[in-house]
Amino acid sequence: MAFVERRIAVVGTGYVGLVTGAVLAKVGHRVTCVDNDPAKVRILEAVKLPIYEPGLEALVEDVRTTGRLAFSGEIAPVVGAAEVVFICVGTPPLPSGKADLSYIEQVARDIARSLGTHYTVVVEKSTVPVHTGMRVKRTIERHAPAGARFDVASNPEFLAEGTAVRDALAPNRIVVGVDSERARVVMEGLYAPFACPLIVTGIESAEIIKHASNSFLALKISYINAVARICELAGADVVQVARGMGLDERIGPHFLRAGIGYGGSCFPKDVDAFGEIASELGYEFTLIREAQRINAEQRTRFIRKIEDALWVVKDKRVALWGLSFKPDTDDLREAPAMDIARWLLDHGAVVRAHDPVAMDKARVLLPKVDYGADPYAVCEGADALVLVTEWKTYIEADLGRVRAAMRHPILLDGRNVFDPAHVVALGFEYHGVGRGAVAGHDGVVRGPGRGR
Ligand code: UDX
Numbered sequence: 001m002a003f004v005e006r007r008i009a010v011v012g013t014g015y016v017g018l019v020t021g022a023v024l025a026k027v028g029h030r031v032t033c034v035d036n037d038p039a040k041v042r043i044l045e046a047v048k049l050p051i052y053e054p055g056l057e058a059l060v061e062d063v064r065t066t067g068r069l070a071f072s073g074e075i076a077p078v079v080g081a082a083e084v085v086f087i088c089v090g091t092p093p094l095p096s097g098k099a100d101l102s103y104i105e106q107v108a109r110d111i112a113r114s115l116g117t118h119y120t121v122v123v124e125k126s127t128v129p130v131h132t133g134m135r136v137k138r139t140i141e142r143h144a145p146a147g148a149r150f151d152v153a154s155n156p157e158f159l160a161e162g163t164a165v166r167d168a169l170a171p172n173r174i175v176v177g178v179d180s181e182r183a184r185v186v187m188e189g190l191y192a193p194f195a196c197p198l199i200v201t202g203i204e205s206a207e208i209i210k211h212a213s214n215s216f217l218a219l220k221i222s223y224i225n226a227v228a229r230i231c232e233l234a235g236a237d238v239v240q241v242a243r244g245m246g247l248d249e250r251i252g253p254h255f256l257r258a259g260i261g262y263g264g265s266c267f268p269k270d271v272d273a274f275g276e277i278a279s280e281l282g283y284e285f286t287l288i289r290e291a292q293r294i295n296a297e298q299r300t301r302f303i304r305k306i307e308d309a310l311w312v313v314k315d316k317r318v319a320l321w322g323l324s325f326k327p328d329t330d331d332l333r334e335a336p337a338m339d340i341a342r343w344l345l346d347h348g349a350v351v352r353a354h355d356p357v358a359m360d361k362a363r364v365l366l367p368k369v370d371y372g373a374d375p376y377a378v379c380e381g382a383d384a385l386v387l388v389t390e391w392k393t394y395i396e397a398d399l400g401r402v403r404a405a406m407r408h409p410i411l412l413d414g415r416n417v418f419d420p421a422h423v424v425a426l427g428f429e430y431h432g433v434g435r436g437a438v439a440g441h442d443g444v445v446r447g448p449g450r451g452r
Helices: 015-026 038-045 056-065 075-081 102-114 132-143 164-169 181-190 203-234 238-246 267-281 286-310 336-346 359-365 399-405 420-425
Strands: 007-011 030-034 069-072 084-087 120-124 150-154 174-177 198-201 317-321 350-354 384-387 410-413 429-431
Touching: 007 015, 007 075, 007 102, 015 030, 015 056, 015 069, 015 084, 015 164, 030 075, 038 069, 056 069, 056 164, 069 075, 075 102, 084 102, 084 181, 102 120, 102 132, 120 132, 120 181, 132 150, 132 203, 150 181, 150 203, 174 181, 174 203, 181 198, 198 203, 203 238, 203 267, 203 286, 267 286, 286 336, 286 384, 286 410, 286 429, 317 336, 336 350, 336 359, 350 359, 420 429
Parallel strands: 007 030, 007 084, 030 069, 084 120, 120 150, 174 198, 317 350, 317 384, 384 410, 410 429
Antiparallel strands: 150 174
8 A cells, every 4th residue: 555645633642642643744644733731732842742752852853843743732723634633632540440531532522523524534542442433433423514524443552651652663563443445545545654564453353452462461461470479489580480481482572571560551551441341341351350460469569578678667768769660761650669669658768769760750749758869879878779660770780889888788679680699799688579599498588698
């Protein structure tokens, strides 16, 4: 299918909207990103991004200079002129675990009222439950002027935070769900510049592909975390076990890192939502419910490890390395560091934390934490160091210097990034996750001359 340049409206300028807009402009389309928050639009127009995402600011700046990417606070004229409209608004979780679709419904109504007289494809990009496409279609039909010509398509986004630009410029696959030949042709022409496979399915299948993919990855993480438990009990090392498993190409090496469990804005919410969708459809998806349970337990078990290592928590000085839910992002949603810091503060510890980019956001949420200028400063006089997020700067840190700065060299490695033999040789007491093989009978690896 040959490339066809399109006028595109992207509604919603969060992670997904911004990256989608910038990448589609980069490959040659004319894109306007719309947001109903005027302050956000002003910031974007000044080419300042409200989020930290490697490569995104440079990409936005690049496509802005070509004139192919614009921002606007007015949905009606932008949608009215567009041939393809992407819905990229948030679907935050409701207390029930279901996704809150009120923004999607509102935007569908706004789009309906703004449609031009030409044919338009309205694309759901946000992660939504199956059948949302059909509901968006009905909503638009109800509110659009008589004779409006449009189709709805589903085009789920698979980008991960921290690698979003790379993921969107060079995806593994593009999934497009359509229920008309005309929409299929538009979507194929739109994505013609991408070299990866383009999978065209029905709308419901595309919606399920997104849920099933995220939940499968979450299952994989919970599986390895369950194996980590067994490794601790059996005297094995889950890092070695995962390496051995991952070399089987049917299993693959990715998403087999045991640790504090998954967090972030997607997996916790999407796994929950998939479970709810399944129940609503009449199937109890107990497998993913168990994955959720293992994940929650992983976090509480790690906190128990910290407690056990410190014994009395009150007045102990604890250094935290990493606050964001994963490296290369400043996103603190469902970040384990937040729970760990809160628990430590509630139990009377003095918490000093460092993160390369997330400290400004964390200050607002946890003002009682003392934030340090660099990873070494927070270790001064510490009774324990807890590695929560595996930023490269921590993996490459001078642990000899850290050891010298600490009052008691207890190292709790929530992501299994350190070599236990190396850190123990430096004099640390080491606690990983699922590393029974390198621990003593009580699950602890101590440095020379350091008993407890
Ligand atoms: C995820 C999906 O990868 C992406 O395709 C989807 O569009 C959105 O959700 P994201 O949440 O940004 O992306 O990050 P990801 O790298 O997938 O990590 C998710 C969580 O799993 C993080 O908390 C990470 O620390 C954890 N994780 C990941 C593990 O605990 N072990 C692993 O082996 C991999």
